[in-house]
Amino acid sequence: MDQKQHIAYWLDSAQHDLETAENLFLAAKYDWCLFLGHLVLEKALKAAYVLDHENEFPPKTHNLVRLIQSTSIPVDEDMLFWLDQVNDFHVEARYPDYKHQFYKTCTFEFAENHFSKIKETFSWIKSHLK
Numbered sequence: 863m864d865q866k867q868h869i870a871y872w873l874d875s876a877q878h879d880l881e882t883a884e885n886l887f888l889a890a891k892y893d894w895c896l897f898l899g900h901l902v903l904e905k906a907l908k909a910a911y912v913l914d915h916e917n918e919f920p921p922k923t924h925n926l927v928r929l930i931q932s933t934s935i936p937v938d939e940d941m942l943f944w945l946d947q948v949n950d951f952h953v954e955a956r957y958p959d960y961k962h963q964f965y966k967t968c969t970f971e972f973a974e975n976h977f978s979k980i981k982e983t984f985s986w987i988k989s990h991l992k
Contacts, residue, residue: 872909892973
C-alpha cells in the first residue's frame with residue numbers, strides 16, 4: 863500500500879469509529895463512546911505518523927502523547943495534558959478494576975464535554991495532514 867492509501871486507511875477507520883461513537887453517545891453508552899473517542903484520535907495520529915515517516919507503519923502504542931510527539935504536529939502543554947486525559951478513557955473503559963468507576967464518572971455532561979473536544983481534536987489533527 864502506498865503512503866496515500868496508508869493514511870486513508872487510518873483516517874477511514876477513525877471516521878468509522880467516530881460515527882460509531884456518535885451512536886453510542888445517542889444511546890447513552892457514554893463510557894464506550896469515550897473509549898472509541900480515544901481510538902479516533904489514536905488512528906488520526908497514526909495517519910500523521912505515516913505522513914511524517916515516509917509510509918512507515920506506526921508504533922504499536924495506544925499512548926496519544928507518545929504518538930503526537932512522534933509527528934510534526936505542533937503541540938503545546940495544554941494539548942499534551944488533554945491527550946493524556948483521553949489516554950485514561952482507553953484504560954478505564956477497558957479494565958474491570960477501573961470500568962465501574964469510569965462508568966459512574968461518565969454522566970451526560972461529562973461525556974458531552976469530552977466527546978465534543980475529541981471531535982474538535984480530530985478535526986485539528988486532520989487539518990495538519992494536508
